[in-house]
Amino acid sequence: MKVTLNRFSLHGCTNGATTNRAVFLQKLKNISTFVFDVDGVLTDGNILVNETGEALRQFNIKDGYALQLAVKKGYNICIISGGKGKAMEKRFAGLGITDVFLEAGDKTILFKTYLKEKGISSDQVLYMGDDIPDLEVMKLAGIAACPADAVPEIKAVSMYVSPYTGGRTAVRDIIEKVLRAQEQWFDRRPDAADSGK
Amino acid sequence: MKVTLNRFSLHGCTNGATTNRAVFLQKLKNISTFVFDVDGVLTDGNILVNETGEALRQFNIKDGYALQLAVKKGYNICIISGGKGKAMEKRFAGLGITDVFLEAGDKTILFKTYLKEKGISSDQVLYMGDDIPDLEVMKLAGIAACPADAVPEIKAVSMYVSPYTGGRTAVRDIIEKVLRAQEQWFDRRPDAADSGK
Amino acid sequence: MKVTLNRFSLHGCTNGATTNRAVFLQKLKNISTFVFDVDGVLTDGNILVNETGEALRQFNIKDGYALQLAVKKGYNICIISGGKGKAMEKRFAGLGITDVFLEAGDKTILFKTYLKEKGISSDQVLYMGDDIPDLEVMKLAGIAACPADAVPEIKAVSMYVSPYTGGRTAVRDIIEKVLRAQEQWFDRRPDAADSGK
Amino acid sequence: MKVTLNRFSLHGCTNGATTNRAVFLQKLKNISTFVFDVDGVLTDGNILVNETGEALRQFNIKDGYALQLAVKKGYNICIISGGKGKAMEKRFAGLGITDVFLEAGDKTILFKTYLKEKGISSDQVLYMGDDIPDLEVMKLAGIAACPADAVPEIKAVSMYVSPYTGGRTAVRDIIEKVLRAQEQWFDRRPDAADSGK
Numbered sequence: 001m002k003v004t005l006n007r008f009s010l011h012g013c014t015n016g017a018t019t020n021r022a023v024f025l026q027k028l029k030n031i032s033t034f035v036f037d038v039d040g041v042l043t044d045g046n047i048l049v050n051e052t053g054e055a056l057r058q059f060n061i062k063d064g065y066a067l068q069l070a071v072k073k074g075y076n077i078c079i080i081s082g083g084k085g086k087a088m089e090k091r092f093a094g095l096g097i098t099d100v101f102l103e104a105g106d107k108t109i110l111f112k113t114y115l116k117e118k119g120i121s122s123d124q125v126l127y128m129g130d131d132i133p134d135l136e137v138m139k140l141a142g143i144a145a146c147p148a149d150a151v152p153e154i155k156a157v158s159m160y161v162s163p164y165t166g167g168r169t170a171v172r173d174i175i176e177k178v179l180r181a182q183e184q185w186f187d188r189r190p191d192a193a194d195s196g197k
Numbered sequence: 198m199k200v201t202l203n204r205f206s207l208h209g210c211t212n213g214a215t216t217n218r219a220v221f222l223q224k225l226k227n228i229s230t231f232v233f234d235v236d237g238v239l240t241d242g243n244i245l246v247n248e249t250g251e252a253l254r255q256f257n258i259k260d261g262y263a264l265q266l267a268v269k270k271g272y273n274i275c276i277i278s279g280g281k282g283k284a285m286e287k288r289f290a291g292l293g294i295t296d297v298f299l300e301a302g303d304k305t306i307l308f309k310t311y312l313k314e315k316g317i318s319s320d321q322v323l324y325m326g327d328d329i330p331d332l333e334v335m336k337l338a339g340i341a342a343c344p345a346d347a348v349p350e351i352k353a354v355s356m357y358v359s360p361y362t363g364g365r366t367a368v369r370d371i372i373e374k375v376l377r378a379q380e381q382w383f384d385r386r387p388d389a390a391d392s393g394k
Numbered sequence: 395m396k397v398t399l400n401r402f403s404l405h406g407c408t409n410g411a412t413t414n415r416a417v418f419l420q421k422l423k424n425i426s427t428f429v430f431d432v433d434g435v436l437t438d439g440n441i442l443v444n445e446t447g448e449a450l451r452q453f454n455i456k457d458g459y460a461l462q463l464a465v466k467k468g469y470n471i472c473i474i475s476g477g478k479g480k481a482m483e484k485r486f487a488g489l490g491i492t493d494v495f496l497e498a499g500d501k502t503i504l505f506k507t508y509l510k511e512k513g514i515s516s517d518q519v520l521y522m523g524d525d526i527p528d529l530e531v532m533k534l535a536g537i538a539a540c541p542a543d544a545v546p547e548i549k550a551v552s553m554y555v556s557p558y559t560g561g562r563t564a565v566r567d568i569i570e571k572v573l574r575a576q577e578q579w580f581d582r583r584p585d586a587a588d589s590g591k
Numbered sequence: 592m593k594v595t596l597n598r599f600s601l602h603g604c605t606n607g608a609t610t611n612r613a614v615f616l617q618k619l620k621n622i623s624t625f626v627f628d629v630d631g632v633l634t635d636g637n638i639l640v641n642e643t644g645e646a647l648r649q650f651n652i653k654d655g656y657a658l659q660l661a662v663k664k665g666y667n668i669c670i671i672s673g674g675k676g677k678a679m680e681k682r683f684a685g686l687g688i689t690d691v692f693l694e695a696g697d698k699t700i701l702f703k704t705y706l707k708e709k710g711i712s713s714d715q716v717l718y719m720g721d722d723i724p725d726l727e728v729m730k731l732a733g734i735a736a737c738p739a740d741a742v743p744e745i746k747a748v749s750m751y752v753s754p755y756t757g758g759r760t761a762v763r764d765i766i767e768k769v770l771r772a773q774e775q776w777f778d779r780r781p782d783a784a785d786s787g788k
Binding site for chain 3 (some may be wrong): 617645646649652656676677678681721777
């Protein structure tokens with residue numbers, strides 16, 4: 001596990017890796033809500049454009065497993081994307097995710113409204129984004145996280161940079177970290193019978 | 198060839214690599230049946246979701262060659278997946294695989310039923326999985342194996358971790374190992390005329 | 395940032411890296427117009443051929459973000475490709491790109507005509523290509539650039555070889571370099587409110 | 592350029608790299624005909640299976656450029672594949688390739704018949720394959736070549752192992768080598784006007 005703690009963190013951490021790591025682990029325990037961007041986070045950032053102009057995306061099954069588990073455990077999963085498409089809607093519905101905001105204009109306004117309606121405070125929220133449209137809104141989240149291939153501007157405001165890239169289990173990685181910190185990941189007892197299916 | 202032998206093996210092996218390798222090679226000779234998960238094993242774990250919500254998967258032709266050869270040589274090939282879709286059914290039918298269980302709920306029950314109906318003992322079975330839904334059932338197989346990019350929990354119970362990733366010839370690799378151990382791989386005599394087509 | 399400056403540059407630079415870099419940075423300030431090849435530049439050079447023979451391409455969302463920003467800032471974006479297809483047309487239209495020339499025969503003639511009609515001089519133009527059909531026309535541009543996986547012939551005439559490959563943010567990289575040189579990239583002031591959405 | 596010359600070559604070469612390389616370069620000059628397998632050679636060996644069971648393949652544009660050039664220069668291009676599909680037929684037709692044999696059973700018989708009908712001797716033929724169905728037939732060709740990710744059995748009989756993998760310009764690489772050896776590659780004079788479009 002590689003925990004990359006950023007020197008320019010906006011979260012008041014000192015530069016010491018030990019201190020920051022302790023802060024990060026503490027913050028993980030507060031999270032009740034995940035907000036995910038789609039392109040570059042839940043996908044590798046590529047779209048396959050078909051003859052009708054529809055953009056098809058690749059999703060990762062290991063990410064899907066973690067998302068389903070988080071839903072089952074009662075976490076809020078919120079998707080905010082500037083993109084659109086029936087395919088995305090179907091994928092998220094299939095995973096049991098209901099808070100899906102596509103064709104999002106200003107992500108910050110959406111984010112604030114969502115928290116207000118849900119009655120969630122910002123320190124309960126982990127936001128994973130990868131590119132500039134996520135930059136301002138990420139600063140508002142309790143934990144800002146990003147995939148290994150996020151742009152430098154996003155890494156600069158992220159408390160946690162996953163060793164995994166977008167669409168290649170970065171989402172699985174961060175969900176697992178939160179659920180483990182809260183002893184909600186399936187294998188809190190290695191030999192337990194809860195197989196997680 | 199990289200044989201990764203796990204220190205926490207459930208198979209009664211000692212920690213010595215030599216002993217374990219000998220045990221592994223001996224176990225390979227017992228295998229008559231392969232059980233494969235689909236996503237992350239026969240594929241790279243990504244699905245391309247189209248406008249109708251159908252998940253399209255990429256399969257590997259080198260894996261396909263080995264699967265066809267194993268079928269022809271009389272091995273049982275069993276596919277167990279939580280996924281579904283016409284595309285998967287067509288792919289496996291095209292390879293001559295008849296024991297295909299999609300939309301699987303509890304893989305352990307399915308596995309036990311399958312062995313009972315076929316009259317196979319567990320030490321005859323090699324199971325390759327990659328993620329938590331495979332964890333409990335893999336413990337029941339004579340050989341538990343996984344691709345290089347399986348999750349840590351699966352690697353921890355696998356006797357063999359392939360150097361190849363899912364959908365990128367991990368399946369070919371393990372089939373070849375079994376068939377070679379049993380002198381059923383095409384090139385038991387390097388210059389033989391059986392070209393394997 | 396890796397700036398690869400070619401010893402055989404056609405642009406009159408000396409071999410000294412410092413001098414060349416200074417020349418390169420100066421030239422970046424002149425650019426008002428980007429010309430992009432499609433296959434291998436805006437894509438990874440692979441096409442997925444479907445049953446009707448249509449070639450489907452993968453485009454990158456981070457490239458898309460940079461293209462949209464450049465359009466919004468008033469830069470000319472010109473696409474010249476020997477390929478064709480409704481999917482490409484739809485993708486570029488969706489990004490607000492209007493100067494799209496598909497099924498291009500001689501790229502040099504097209505290029506010259508385009509510059510003449512737009513009233514642009516060649517030193518205002520950055521051309522990014524990756525393969526031999528781009529070779530002659532690239533020599534006419536103020537800056538010739540290419541992705542990391544361009545063919546050697548193209549690298550030999552490129553002033554800038556991106557560290558990123560085609561379809562994997564090489565386009566984003568070069569657009570960002572130009573816009574930064576001209577203080578048009580979103581984060582000219584790191585804490586500014588212009589989130590770039 | 593990495594030229595991997597195999598110690599167990601079937602072509603009568605001595606083991607000395609210099610001698611072999613000289614032999615290889617000499618053999619390149621005899622080639623008038625290319626035979627290519629599809630899966631794993633002209634593609635990366637993966638197929639995307641859609642709902643109707645059709646296998647869709649990814650082809651590389653840089654490979655396509657070299658194939659088109661070879662056709663234009665009068666070389667025979669012959670495709671032999673065990674696979675099938677309208678998409679493949681359309682792709683090859685689009686490149687001007689007419690000798691396409693899909694759903695091939697015994698590749699050796701097909702190969703011999705093809706040479707006889709065309710009046711070609713085996714030393715004029717370069718065959719690039721990647722897997723066991725190509726093994727016997729490759730031994731009959733003047734030059735046996737393979738992509739970097741061919742199976743070990745194929746590498747063992749290949750005079751040339753490309754540094755590039757299947758579907759990722761291995762085909763471009765070998766065509767370029769032959770055409771350069773015969774001074775037919777576009778840039779025999781670096782500044783020539785024949786842009787190769």
